[in-house]
Amino acid sequence: MTTAELPTTKGQQTRQRILAAAAPLFNQKGFAGASMQEILDATGLEKGGLYRHFPTKQHLAEEALRYTMARSVRTRTEPLDPTQTAPDQLRTLIARFVTAPSTIPGGCPLMNTAIDADDTNPNLRALARHAVEDWKTRLIQIIDRGIAAGHIRPETQPRQIANTIIATLEGALMLSRLEAATTPLEDARDTLDHVLRAITPKSQRHPQRRRTSHQ
């Protein structure tokens, strides 16, 4: 939250408190699974206090998702070390995802919403789609800068690499949560490390980064 977003009035503080309580419940239980009563219990507010800020469950879910997604995408793409090359910046972001894949209980809010809302809730789905586009755009910008600086091979397709990073990390997070093991995320990191080596010009490669077994 930037200074400009700090809640200043009591009403804004209550609103933030409701969002902070509702966001993990929606993320863990989904739209249909989380009830307004549970959210009310988690906030400690009276019913009137909740409905004054969010007249419907749909309204609350949308605002909670905006609140969560902005944080998720930021954490996954910032801060970047400007002294690193683009492939190393991507490695840093991938390593951060593998170590701390979610900023909120219940797994990745983008994936949860994409799965939960795909057939049932077009507004929530649109929010998830927007967050994924934002994430992808930021990765593509890093890759574009890397190509311009000669740190990434010029024939690389930025969109393909960005899609692969997001897909592999999200899928691996799903597997890791399902298996209650970090292996799938670590395996994804190692394979992505190899993919990043392959798009790095030979003259730019760090020999010590050969972590994967299949090169």
Add this chain to the structure above:
Amino acid sequence: MTTAELPTTKGQQTRQRILAAAAPLFNQKGFAGASMQEILDATGLEKGGLYRHFPTKQHLAEEALRYTMARSVRTRTEPLDPTQTAPDQLRTLIARFVTAPSTIPGGCPLMNTAIDADDTNPNLRALARHAVEDWKTRLIQIIDRGIAAGHIRPETQPRQIANTIIATLEGALMLSRLEAATTPLEDARDTLDHVLRAITPKSQRHPQRRRTSHQ
């Protein structure tokens, strides 16, 4: 369905009819989102007819998921052409997933259940986990055979490659559904093609298979 599983009695036929109607509803709406009334409407049965076979929603969801998952894993790993090398068998399975990622409306039932049930329904989660293990084991067997035959480099870690294939395809399916576009799945296929080239001994590579741009 094998011949041994064919429903022979009227009761078994009704049971299959309920599962076939319930499976897509659970897959599209999730456990909490799909109601017994909707399922009842989809089957055209009386309430007593449904509850005679499945006394609870939980019971019905578990059986519907078993029914769906067995089909999904089979479709994703069979049949294999024994005249192909292991990397080409994996390419065939990947291409099949990219063309027809789900056997049922609502996206991948493994991912849907993994996301829907992760914090709320341990029995459904266990079924999804079992299906993923089954899929992974079948991929590892293909890779092991490839190593034994000299078609895959001996230092390859089969589990890492299997985890990467599953994670990348599942994550790409999520992105493709979210964006209503096939690009993420096609990008995943192209990157996986590159990963498979990297684990193939140089003497075994097909030069015409160089489809990706970053090699």
